[in-house]
Amino acid sequence: GENVEQHPSTLSVQEGDSAVIKCTYSDSASNYFPWYKQELGKRPQLIIDIRSNVGEKKDQRIAVTLNKTAKHFSLHITETQPEDSAVYFCAALNFGNEKLTFGTGTRLTIIP
């Protein structure tokens, strides 16, 4: 089955700087890669996703890049703000496999 590894597990960034979180996946047939943000005690919320036919996608301060050859994808947050502090999860989906496989999460702390 699919295995998703996520690094780092914790990340502290000065407000205004950029943050990068990286994930690798094992199943070369995976074709959909969402990122979720989870604030303390709350549900994960989808913040951005990318499909395997695209190399990069941006939404304001958030971007995701995908390298299918290397089987890794990354989340980039620019101009970080205190409200970006949360746990971020990557995930991978092979539509034939029916279910998302999640990474172990990255706790991002923005230092004012």
Next chain:
Amino acid sequence: DGGITQSPKYLFRKEGQNVTLSCEQNLNHDAMYWYRQDPGQGLRLIYYSQIVNDFQKGDIAEGYSVSREKKESFPLTVTSAQKNPTAFYLCASSPIQDRYGYTFGSGTRLTVV
């Protein structure tokens, strides 16, 4: 609650008791999922269902049971066989045709006392 409701928000269980966590959605989604979340371990899949009266085990199904008698409902029972049930439980749903639309409930925090 974004179309998917979990109850209760907090649940306390004595050792040896079974407890049932509720998950209801009004999104007309075919697929529903139960995940367990522990600190530092991300989201691990317990069970999932793609159609009424059918469900499949996920990665950590031991000590849990589910039913899917209605499209809208996917309750999870944590049995006494689950040795370490204290965790945060998340229910999710998605359409079958478009699995991009994963929606999560707000979670149930289960504590064994």
